Amino acid sequence: MARPHNPLPGLGLSLGITLAWLGLLVVVPLAALVSKAAQLSGQQWLAIITDPRVVAAVRLSLGAAAVAALVDAALGLLLAWVLVRYRFVGRGLADAAVDLPFALPTAVAGIALTALYAPDGWLGHILQGYLGLKVAFAPPGIAIALAFVGLPFVVRTLQPVLQGLDRELEQAAVCLGATPAQVFWRVILPQLRPALVTGTTMAFARAVGEYGSVVFISGNLPGQTEIAPLLIVTKLEAYDYVGATAIACWLLVLATAVLLAVGWLQARQKTAWQAHG
């Protein structure tokens, strides 16, 4: 059997190492999770995940993560655009600061955000006092914390694509009579869309599982401001391992479904373009 010649040697070895690591780090823990949850019968499992407290927590987690991901998409696009297209004093510093949510222990971020948005905090004081908007210890606070941790995903996936954009395409569009808004919607955004979707999806995935930065700001009222990861931890602390893994599995299923759906949509769009020809 002739194998297509590959200029890089060692496919077998490198593939083996890759699969071994993938197995040890990803597949085995997930398999353990599933096997633990498998101790439950289908009915028991259903009972756990349809428990109102669990339903509320999962809904809050997914909802807040979705809102946070959309906020990240808009803000991240703006931030990446400014960092790539403009030269200004402090640009390097701003660029480095984008990674802070990656580097900072999430608990630190959570405490800082709580201090800021709490009713007696700088911003919380203004928002609640003058606008009547409760941020900390309410869903908006959760979304803010999740948007904070997800922002770098969008910025860092968009930056290289923005840098590689051919400026002549924009000039061509302007010559053809396009307004700045038309240039953005018809020429720039279509080129950024795949990277934007990828970055937003990663921000969403990260937000669904985020724990550290949220527990301080959310208030953790069961059924109201309690997120799914916290519920899992609560169950673990109560030695309810099976219950915890059941929720974890459910979260895993939902998150995977969302990721698959996004991937499918993107693939469909791509083939739709190709099928055009």
Added chain:
Amino acid sequence: MSIEVKNIDKHFDAFHVLRDVSLRVESGELVALLGPSGSGKTTLLRVIAGLERQDRGQVWHHDDNVSGQPVRERNVGFVFQHFALFSHLDVFENIAFALRVRKRPQAEVRARVDELLRLVQLHGYEHRLPAQLSGGQRQRVALARALAARPKVLLLDEPFSALDAQVRKDLRAWLRRLHDEVRTTCLFVTHDQEEAFELADRVVLFRDGAIEQVGTPDQLYREPSSAFVMKFLGHVQLLDGDVAGEQWRSRDGALQLPVPHGLAAGPTQAALRLHDVDLLPAGASEGWPAQVERLHSSGPRLTVTLRVGPGALPLRVELVGEHGAAPQPGDHVRVWPRQVRFWAG
């Protein structure tokens, strides 16, 4: 629509890329901006389009001073060197772009794009993506796209440089026919003198950000205004020397030529067109003694490299057409220039 630029100056930081450039292009003309790279020709094209803002001077489209007008309002068709097609849009939508942004009704868009597809001979390709086209096809899409909104002027930046030799030749002839058909005023940038001469009604030759000479290809060839023009048009050899009295003498003193009356004494270059030099037998009574060094044939043209005179000055001669009794390397011959131009310098 005529195009006129008046006293254009442009700097890129410390680099003075356009120096007091003035030029008028008549309605319906096809004009080539020719020159070595970095001579400012592309910058002038971009100034006319509005993609660059001049430091000083004016741009007129017919009777309108558009010097301060944004690109979008100038309605120029611009074809970029690498075509700049929208890769996410198919051929139809690329061509339709200018009409879409003007929110024209669908029926009108369809009719106009169909018309243009026929014009650029790409009927049946409207649903291809740019990535699925050859270089020549992309070029034609870029052209159709630029023509869609019936621009006042069509500007092409090195339109053929990204294509391979045969496609380039075909497209050149095709573009000339297209221009004769649509009669849009047209300026194109090139560094290829053959391309400029074949296509253009008039050629504008640039040197270091200024216009060196403007004229029909024939004028440039017959009446070059400087040694630079002659040299840029090619097939010319410049010999350094001095004029004293009625004689030009090469630097090493070995070669002499009679000069016209009234030529000022001093350092002077003699410019010889390679095909204006006669190759004579070694026993001839006139001409400079020379030895053949190398032969190089390119189709109908045979280039002979010689060493002339005691100083073994290198000289090339081109023989065109039949050259049955071609000399061989090592042969001794004599050469004599039929026509020489002298340039003080």
